[in-house]
Amino acid sequence: MKTLCTALLLLVAAPLCAQTTLDDYRAAVAGYSRQLKVAAAQVDAAAQTLGQARTGRLPRLAADGSFSLSARHHDGVERWTFSLLPQIVQTLYGGGAVRASVHSAEAGYDIALCDEEFSQLEVRYAADYAYWSLSAAELYAEAMRQYVAIIRSLKQVVDRRFAEGLIARGDVLMIDARLSEAEFELVSVEQRREVAQHNFNVLCGEEATRGVRLAQGIRDSLPMPRRVEAAQLPSDRADYAAAQLRTEQAQAAVEAARASYNPQLSVGVGGLVAARHAQPHGPHVA
Numbered sequence: 001m002k003t004l005c006t007a008l009l010l011l012v013a014a015p016l017c018a019q020t021t022l023d024d025y026r027a028a029v030a031g032y033s034r035q036l037k038v039a040a041a042q043v044d045a046a047a048q049t050l051g052q053a054r055t056g057r058l059p060r061l062a063a064d065g066s067f068s069l070s071a072r073h074h075d076g077v078e079r080w081t082f083s084l085l086p087q088i089v090q091t092l093y094g095g096g097a098v099r100a101s102v103h104s105a106e107a108g109y110d111i112a113l114c115d116e117e118f119s120q121l122e123v124r125y126a127a128d129y130a131y132w133s134l135s136a137a138e139l140y141a142e143a144m145r146q147y148v149a150i151i152r153s154l155k156q157v158v159d160r161r162f163a164e165g166l167i168a169r170g171d172v173l174m175i176d177a178r179l180s181e182a183e184f185e186l187v188s189v190e191q192r193r194e195v196a197q198h199n200f201n202v203l204c205g206e207e208a209t210r211g212v213r214l215a216q217g218i219r220d221s222l223p224m225p226r227r228v229e230a231a232q233l234p235s236d237r238a239d240y241a242a243a244q245l246r247t248e249q250a251q252a253a254v255e256a257a258r259a260s261y262n263p264q265l266s267v268g269v270g271g272l273v274a275a276r277h278a279q280p281h282g283p284h285v286a
């Protein structure tokens with residue numbers, strides 16, 4: 001009777017919780033994941049660094065100026081002078097520093113993209129693991145509930161047969177021990193199911209005790225792994241591609257360090273603007 005009431009309550013409460021598909025759960029986890037947000041921010045930062053490195057190929061505006069003021073006046077000598085020399089300078093050859101900087105920034109941007117892709121794979125794996133773990137925990141808990149119900153039904157039969165004097169006391173003690181073990185295992189399984197449910201909810205940013213109904217089960221919806229050739233594995237791993245790009249970035253850093261020892265060639269166009277002020281001539285009083 002108690003089992004029937006529990007089943008009826010579950011059937012009544014079931015429509016209150018919407019079923020969660022694996023794709024919906026993946027999207028919820030990805031939207032809540034701080035790891036993916038950090039990876040996206042790193043991609044934006046790498047893009048800005050790349051844009052900054054590319055500006056080294058553009059001409060630059062430079063200006064030199066001077067200003068002098070004489071504290072004492074002397075006849076025939078200007079009181080103050082001012083000069084300004086604006087220039088537009090284009091670097092024709094900077095020893096390879098600009099090229100190496102751009103190459104390093106491009107490698108850094110590609111590394112950020114690979115890290116973001118790898119983070120997406122990790123988050124998706126975590127979502128899949130939490131989803132199927134909860135499905136397995138629920139199926140195991142349901143199986144244990146049925147097992148405990150079977151043992152309790154068997155105990156009723158044994159108790160009645162013992163009361164009728166058809167079986168010995170040892171059989172009663174044996175079924176009591178089996179029922180106690182089953183109930184203890186059921187408590188442990190229910191705890192593991194609650195932990196799986198908490199992990200499921202926390203991963204997508206929901207309250208840990210929120211009720212969950214899965215639209216897919218591990219026994220009928222879990223895709224089987226596909227066989228992949230060993231030579232194809234490195235190309236499918238974003239972290240491996242990022243490691244290769246870091247090697248290229250290190251080589252670009254070496255080239256940038258060598259560039260400071262190479263000759264440099266720049267051309268520029270500028271003009272001189274000068275002004276001076278002379279004290280007007282007149283009587284001078286010492």
